[in-house]
Amino acid sequence: MLMTNIQSIIALKIDVDTFVGTRDGVPQLLEIFDRFGIKATFYFSLGPDNSGKAIRRIFRKGFLKKMLRTRAPSMYGVRTMLYGTLLPAPFIGKQLKDLILNVKKAGHEVGIHCWDHVKWHDYLSRFQKETTSRELGQASSMFKEIFGTLSRTTAAPGWTVTADSLEIQDSMELDYCSDTRGTGPFFPIMNNRRFKTLQIPSTWPTMDELLGENGITLETINDQYLMLLKPGLNVHTIHAELEGNALRDTFVELLERLSERKVRFVTLADAAAEFGRNAPTSELYMGYTEGRAMPVALQMVDS
Numbered sequence: 001m002l003m004t005n006i007q008s009i010i011a012l013k014i015d016v017d018t019f020v021g022t023r024d025g026v027p028q029l030l031e032i033f034d035r036f037g038i039k040a041t042f043y044f045s046l047g048p049d050n051s052g053k054a055i056r057r058i059f060r061k062g063f064l065k066k067m068l069r070t071r072a073p074s075m076y077g078v079r080t081m082l083y084g085t086l087l088p089a090p091f092i093g094k095q096l097k098d099l100i101l102n103v104k105k106a107g108h109e110v111g112i113h114c115w116d117h118v119k120w121h122d123y124l125s126r127f128q129k130e131t132t133s134r135e136l137g138q139a140s141s142m143f144k145e146i147f148g149t150l151s152r153t154t155a156a157p158g159w160t161v162t163a164d165s166l167e168i169q170d171s172m173e174l175d176y177c178s179d180t181r182g183t184g185p186f187f188p189i190m191n192n193r194r195f196k197t198l199q200i201p202s203t204w205p206t207m208d209e210l211l212g213e214n215g216i217t218l219e220t221i222n223d224q225y226l227m228l229l230k231p232g233l234n235v236h237t238i239h240a241e242l243e244g245n246a247l248r249d250t251f252v253e254l255l256e257r258l259s260e261r262k263v264r265f266v267t268l269a270d271a272a273a274e275f276g277r278n279a280p281t282s283e284l285y286m287g288y289t290e291g292r293a294m295p296v297a298l299q300m301v302d303s
Ligand SMILES: [Zn+2]
Pocket: 015, 016, 017, 113, 117, 156, 157, 158
């Protein structure tokens, strides 16, 4: 097969994790996408912003190293680092309803990231099934309050899943989910159970994972991404807090270089429609990926 004749397609997935990312990063990204004529998929955190509680992760191996490497306090801002601890947690969906609705009005796809990002990311593996169900249920109600319809898709915080969360997502009758890392769309099997909701995995590492690894800097990171660009579907996850803020210029340069290469930008819903039908089944497991301190949901790839 002549792979060079197949066009590269990119779905941009935006994880919106925090109050400040929703308020300041999302409008920046809307402006950038408008300039490039790109439609993307935004996943919103809709409940309390407890970012300050992430400080608990300081006791995990690799977390401090990553915080220092990515200069997280300067990138996220001091207030965000205190939400849910010294400062009360703001309620993102309630307080920023109009800003969130604007994303759909601008023609982008919207979905559920979570209710409480830090809680899901840090404790999902220890949740009772009812807790997982409540987190998704609250997010789902807030989504409906904002948009007037139920979400057709979810994307788990930190690519963190359990068989319970996949089961609950199945019961929500979603079109697809994007909870995973891997090579291409698939139907997941986890703990010997097969789930019916299509997964569209992120195929590229995030900027914060690449920065500082193997000497990669802001000056060279886009060369790295262009090397990762393959024919067919590529899925790139960005964060409103980073690419919509401190890493904005580098991200714009990436879009310029991708546009020069005539890649086609699609939403994840477009990708699901185009690539989902004949998707294979793959095993899914929680494992480690370079540059990230916590485990992520990985598509098992035959070697
Ligand atoms: Zn997130």
